[in-house]
Amino acid sequence: MTTYRVHKLTKRVYLLRLDDTDTRFFEGIWPIPEGITYNAYIVTTSEGAILIDGWKREFSDLFVEALESVIDLKDIKKIIVHHTEPDHTGSIEILLRLLGNIELLGTQFAKSMLEGFLGRALPFFKPLKDSEKISLGDVELIFLHTPWLHWPDTAMTYYPEEKVLFTCDAFGGYSIPRTVVDSSDDVISEYLPHARDYFANIVAKYSQHVIKAVDKLVSIGIDYKIIAPGHGLVWVNKPDIIVKSYLAWARGERFGGKFKVVIIYSSMYGNVERMISSIVRRLEEQDIELRIYKFTDKTHSNKSDVLGDAIDADLIILGASTYEGSLNPLIDSIVSMICTKFKGLRKRFIIISSYGWAPSADKELTKRLSEAGMEILKNVTYKGRPDKKLIDNISEEIYKIVNELRKA
Numbered sequence: 136m137t138t139y140r141v142h143k144l145t146k147r148v149y150l151l152r153l154d155d156t157d158t159r160f161f162e163g164i165w166p167i168p169e170g171i172t173y174n175a176y177i178v179t180t181s182e183g184a185i186l187i188d189g190w191k192r193e194f195s196d197l198f199v200e201a202l203e204s205v206i207d208l209k210d211i212k213k214i215i216v217h218h219t220e221p222d223h224t225g226s227i228e229i230l231l232r233l234l235g236n237i238e239l240l241g242t243q244f245a246k247s248m249l250e251g252f253l254g255r256a257l258p259f260f261k262p263l264k265d266s267e268k269i270s271l272g273d274v275e276l277i278f279l280h281t282p283w284l285h286w287p288d289t290a291m292t293y294y295p296e297e298k299v300l301f302t303c304d305a306f307g308g309y310s311i312p313r314t315v316v317d318s319s320d321d322v323i324s325e326y327l328p329h330a331r332d333y334f335a336n337i338v339a340k341y342s343q344h345v346i347k348a349v350d351k352l353v354s355i356g357i358d359y360k361i362i363a364p365g366h367g368l369v370w371v372n373k374p375d376i377i378v379k380s381y382l383a384w385a386r387g388e389r390f391g392g393k394f395k396v397v398i399i400y401s402s403m404y405g406n407v408e409r410m411i412s413s414i415v416r417r418l419e420e421q422d423i424e425l426r427i428y429k430f431t432d433k434t435h436s437n438k439s440d441v442l443g444d445a446i447d448a449d450l451i452i453l454g455a456s457t458y459e460g461s462l463n464p465l466i467d468s469i470v471s472m473i474c475t476k477f478k479g480l481r482k483r484f485i486i487i488s489s490y491g492w493a494p495s496a497d498k499e500l501t502k503r504l505s506e507a508g509m510e511i512l513k514n515v516t517y518k519g520r521p522d523k524k525l526i527d528n529i530s531e532e533i534y535k536i537v538n539e540l541r542k543a
Contacts, residue, residue, distance in 0.1 A: 192225025332443030400454025
């Protein structure tokens with residue numbers, strides 16, 4: 136059941152959070168059985184209120200209800216649009232209907248894109264310069280350009296008096312956390328894997344822009360105490376955790392934890408799975424984190440989770456069968472996403488492949504991963520069903536590779 140929560144974060148800032156249990160595929164692509172939240176914010180002032188972002192259009196009536204539980208709608212004087220993707224701006228249409236041509240604020244890109252989404256000119260949309268101040272009554276905010284997190288229109292807003300940084304998609308995550316803020320270490324540990332999946336699926340292609348944005352925040356002296364994103368937990372106790380996590384993921388690194396090996400494989404008739412199963416048994420003898428994703432005639436793993444675990448893996452083992460003289464289409468899809476979203480992160484790979492009449496999967500994987508800047512440590516291909524000797528030899532070799540890497 137879709138519900139919403141209204142929570143007072145500070146003296147002047149309210150969170151309006153919609154818990155979306157209906158959406159099964161984020162952006163129509165990424166499986167999210169865990170659900171997702173849409174976070175909007177109200178900043179109250181002596182002369183009215185400033186609304187920051189919104190919800191999806193299908194929840195517009197609930198959004199109005201949530202707003203009215205905090206303020207009179209007519210008190211809204213300005214709406215800040217950090218990012219025009221419709222999961223944050225769908226509810227603007229009903230507000231324009233109810234309030235008329237209220238002042239909209241955002242980047243020039245946001246103005247152009249929102250006009251496209253709404254199908255109308257917005258002459259009352261005021262594009263803001265980087266670091267331009269937004270004033271209303273006794274409150275002053277600072278608008279910050281942070282493009283490509285993850286669209287060209289994206290921005291953040293900083294409220295210096297209460298040290299709140301509103302970040303929209305940046306520092307967000309999937310899932311519907313059981314609390315609205317990072318109230319305990321348990322809540323944080325439950326949430327971070329969903330934030331990592333979100334980063335890998337949505338933000339990873341623009342990893343260098345994440346690093347640039349954080350560097351910018353530091354260089355201009357943004358002294359945040361609260362990170363208030365457009366999805367997921369609001370960080371009021373340990374905001375540096377989500378910032379440091381995002382930076383680690385942007386570099387393709389782990390933020391703490393054991394040496395991590397991710398195995399992703401497809402197996403049509405068991406020839407790849409037989410080799411992978413032996414490798415898994417050997418690696419389970421080591422003190423590592425081992426994550427396994429498979430695509431067989433009995434099960435298909437969640438692709439959102441595949442990318443989420445892969446982005447901070449120390450080593451990725453790819454297993455693929457040749458299919459119609461080329462690469463298995465399921466692995467093809469995953470490799471395409473890895474090469475697009477993780478390009479330049481220099482992830483390390485081992486390739487395992489089997490074939491019937493001609494080897495090609497290994498060649499295709501090698502070519503594409505190498506072109507994306509990945510490092511291939513070993514490439515194993517074999518015809519048909521691997522025999523015990525080959526299985527034992529390869530399993531031992533990979534055991535040694537992992538052992539050496541984790542001790543390095």
